[in-house]
Amino acid sequence: MTSTPIGTRPDGDKGAFVRDMFARIAPRYDTANRVLTAGMDERWRRRAIALLAPPRGGRVLDLCCGTGDLVFHLLRVDPTLAVTGIDFCAPMLERAKARAGAQLRGAPTFVEGDVMALPFDDATFDGATMGFSLRNVVDVECVLREVERVLKPGGRFVNLDVSKAPNKIWKRMFDLYFYGIVPLVGGMVGGSRQAYAYLPSSLTHHPNAPDLRERFARAGFVESGYLPLLGGAIAVHYGTKGTS
Numbered sequence: 001m002t003s004t005p006i007g008t009r010p011d012g013d014k015g016a017f018v019r020d021m022f023a024r025i026a027p028r029y030d031t032a033n034r035v036l037t038a039g040m041d042e043r044w045r046r047r048a049i050a051l052l053a054p055p056r057g058g059r060v061l062d063l064c065c066g067t068g069d070l071v072f073h074l075l076r077v078d079p080t081l082a083v084t085g086i087d088f089c090a091p092m093l094e095r096a097k098a099r100a101g102a103q104l105r106g107a108p109t110f111v112e113g114d115v116m117a118l119p120f121d122d123a124t125f126d127g128a129t130m131g132f133s134l135r136n137v138v139d140v141e142c143v144l145r146e147v148e149r150v151l152k153p154g155g156r157f158v159n160l161d162v163s164k165a166p167n168k169i170w171k172r173m174f175d176l177y178f179y180g181i182v183p184l185v186g187g188m189v190g191g192s193r194q195a196y197a198y199l200p201s202s203l204t205h206h207p208n209a210p211d212l213r214e215r216f217a218r219a220g221f222v223e224s225g226y227l228p229l230l231g232g233a234i235a236v237h238y239g240t241k242g243t244s
């Protein structure tokens with residue numbers, strides 16, 4: 001563990017700071033998620049997977065898999081998939097592995113690693129997912145290039161995350177919840193108010209939905225777009241690796 005104080009963004013090593021923070025909240029991360037979204041995150045995950053539409057028996061990579069929510073959703077939808085989850089936070093991965101033991105469908109693989117330097121060969125996966133994490137990485141472009149690299153031509157990437165609602169009144173209301181209630185309730189349920197104060201602030205400097213779509217295109221994804229959910233406060237971005 002580093003001694004970086006939670007709640008401030010260190011200049012030097014954001015990656016270590018984020019890893020340390022998730023290590024602290026790992027034990028109660030799943031419960032906090034369900035409470036903070038009133039269970040809606042499960043529905044959003046299903047929408048994201050519907051957009052991925054991986055081929056039967058295909059290889060799918062879930063980036064920043066955390067405790068494995070998207071991994072297990074993928075396997076519930078299609079147990080023939082070979083799903084790999086990657087995350088750099090060992091305590092989150094331990095929970096994912098413990099959950100995998102209790103699942104009836106599929107046998108996912110979990111890898112400890114950094115999504116900014118994926119430990120996989122080019123053109124390995126038929127599809128890739130990422131949930132509530134792109135805001136937390138040091139370099140969004142670097143991750144997008146890495147995902148594009150490890151996808152096979154025609155493979156799709158789907159990214160589910162909090163976003164910035166285009167309607168100003170709705171955005172203001174959502175911000176009140178996200179920046180005010182989330183740290184309070186997250187602190188009580190998740191065990192660290194400081195960590196749940198950092199998580200909303202990670203949205204502040206994150207690109208808005210149209211800008212993120214542009215970045216998908218710049219990273220080489222074709223047919224990129226996004227599906228706004230909850231009035232645009234949540235967005236599922238998608239893009240396909242070109243075949244030429």
Ligand SMILES: C[S@@+](CC[C@H](N)C(=O)[O-])C[C@H]1O[C@@H](n2cnc3c(N)ncnc32)[C@H](O)[C@@H]1O
Pocket residue numbers: 015018019022063064065066067068069070086087088089092113114115116130131132133136137138
């Ligand atoms: C908010 S959690 C999301 C977990 C999961 N995807 C979900 O939908 O619940 C963010 C996860 O991203 C991981 N993470 C952040 N930056 C990372 C990086 N550069 N490489 C690997 N994992 C990273 C954290 O360790 C944490 O588990």
